Amino acid sequence: xxxxxxxxxxxxxxxxxxxxxxxxxxxxxxxxxxxxxxxxxxxxxxxxxxxxxxxxxxxxxxxxxxxxxxxxxxxxxxxxxxxxxxxxxxxxxxxxxxxxxxxxxxxxxxxxxxxxxxxxxxxxxxxxxxxxxx
Numbered sequence: 001x002x003x004x005x006x007x008x009x010x011x012x013x014x015x016x017x018x019x020x021x022x023x024x025x026x027x028x029x030x031x032x033x034x035x036x037x038x039x040x041x042x043x044x045x046x047x048x049x050x051x052x053x054x055x056x057x058x059x060x061x062x063x064x065x066x067x068x069x070x071x072x073x074x075x076x077x078x079x080x081x082x083x084x085x086x087x088x089x090x091x092x093x094x095x096x097x098x099x100x101x102x103x104x105x106x107x108x109x110x111x112x113x114x115x116x117x118x119x120x121x122x123x124x125x126x127x128x129x130x131x132x133x134x
Contacts, residue, residue: 026088040119047090052109057116059102065093066114
């Protein structure tokens with residue numbers, strides 16, 4: 001198995017994502033590292049400002065999508081005069097190959113890093129097919 005198990009699909013924000021906010025927000029493509037292990041692939045995404053409660057991961061129709069919502073933080077009673085980093089959400093999706101076992105995909109989130117384990121699907125054993133004669 002190799003990185004061919006997934007195909008990167010940079011997406012634009014979907015309609016329902018845009019409807020959730022009342023003001024325009026940036027949507028960033030998070031940096032991703034992909035590692036191959038004996039069991040499959042490991043995907044790591046840096047999601048600064050995202051919490052375990054505000055990250056979503058879903059698989060549908062061989063498409064793995066991750067979305068991380070970042071809540072803007074401005075202390076009470078202050079007015080922002082200058083801001084060099086725009087607050088926004090993270091969105092990234094990948095097309096998975098048939099080599100990924102969708103039922104055993106797992107994920108953990110720790111200190112702004114999402115780690116997704118994409119295990120290989122077991123290959124079917126070869127079997128002999130009986131041929132009937134008439």
